[in-house]
Amino acid sequence: GGKTWILVDTAGIRRRVHQTSGADFYASLRTQAAIEKAEVAVVLLDGFAMLTEQDVRVIQQVIDAGRALVIAINKWDLVDDDRRYYLYKELDRELVQMQWAPRINLSAKTGWHTNRLVRALETSLEGWDTRIPTGRLNAFLGELVAANPHPVRGGKQPRILFATQVQNRPPRFVVFATGFLEAGYRRFIERRLRETFGFEGTPMEISVRVREKRRR
Template identity: 60%
Template sequence: MLRRSRKPVVLAANKVDDQRTEAEAASMWNLGLGQPWPVSAIHGRGTGDLLDAIVEVLPQTSAVAEEPVGGPRRVAIVGKPNVGKSSLLNRLVGAQRSVVSDISGTTVDPVDELVEVGGEVYRFIDTAGLRKRVKEASGHEYYASLRTATAIERAEVCVAVIDASEEVSEQDLRILSMVEDAGRALVIAFNKWDLTDEERRRYLDREIERDLVQFQWADHVNISALTGRNVVKLRAAIDTALEGWETRVSTGKLNAFLGRLVAAHPHPLRGGKQPRILFGTQAQAGPPTFVLFTTGDLDAGYVRFVERRLREDFGFRGTPVQVEVRPRAKRS
């Protein structure tokens, strides 16, 4: 099969832990796949030479096309295992595109699908459920986690699916933080709404107030992928998040806002000194990133206050807002 593929083959002879077993590795010449490279995966022996051999046969240009610029908006469906991500994609597509099972971990590789929702075409990416942090995962879970992180990076907006019939977990919060840290727009979909009763919904409201307070900027949609309840409402939430994600504020408007803010709420005194915001600019959109040039370091609480007021004045619904502080260099 390797010969028929007509692809370069690098043959690694593993478990060669010392020079005595190198002679045994030479017997692999009989396979007809070229030079065997003796290595020891457990000790790292010979891996440098193996990597050099791999680099030697790599093509100068990748055969995989880069992500095209433009086209349908890219939406990643993320969440922990068995919350209904694949069911949601299948509901959107109207066909059995992803395998659905009660056994968690059914989806391993991200699945792309062009989907029309409310007359608009989106590229949806169904991802593997994340059980653990990437560095804590092992085996296929580790690589599934890496692929999911890559899918989040590729996306413009993420739909984070949470099981409404269960308590909001630490893993749910970790996934939301992954999306925020990646700077992607966010929509939170509470799935399995058909399995909740009035009591569970009251508890869920309390959990949202208590645990999701740092994600108040993201829209929530209560859905049922099984019955199709409110799935079509995802389009409005996705469009709102993308609009906020791409919002730009002119430098003039931004500095007029900062002037009013500082006049009404100056930074507290620290050690007899009061840092001031000299001026600011929006460095980029997607996500909105602002740079504040100041006379000194600003307290983290004051930076959060500025971010909150930016949201109140300019919107930014459904997107993280990043504020960077650049203190003026001290004169020597």
């Protein structure tokens, strides 16, 4: 009665983008195709190596494709305390916009902590599949905006009229407002949505539609 997981292994791409060889180019195309077909992607990083431009690019491909994401750090059993400290700082710095993705430390060679992978996959897929009822979403936004209204810009303050989740897998929201919401305020809404409803392991999109408030 257990779940069956179909894993598609893609070739590692270690070069910088502008140094890509023919083999790396076709490997990157196969990686993109695999991401498009997947529901959740596991991006495997080398615990001994510095995070590369290509690593970040593959993670961004997963996000752009709207797929659930798990970040796995390999060879963790061989990494000493100093390297772990600097690796965590490096990941926090380079992946600051992807803090929502579960990270697991494992060893593919020995199997150490690989049992944690399924739990991380399930967590990310659950976040990817989450849908918030419209009534609950607007009650949440009403409280949020009352406590933290959008800043006034040029003498105007856009007001959120209502919002709806138009899609899951991945979650996409449309917010109707009297004016455009700044990117920083949209990030604030996203952060609070994640804190309140989970959405761990999934990218999220919040778009704004401007509507003039009806005059009575």
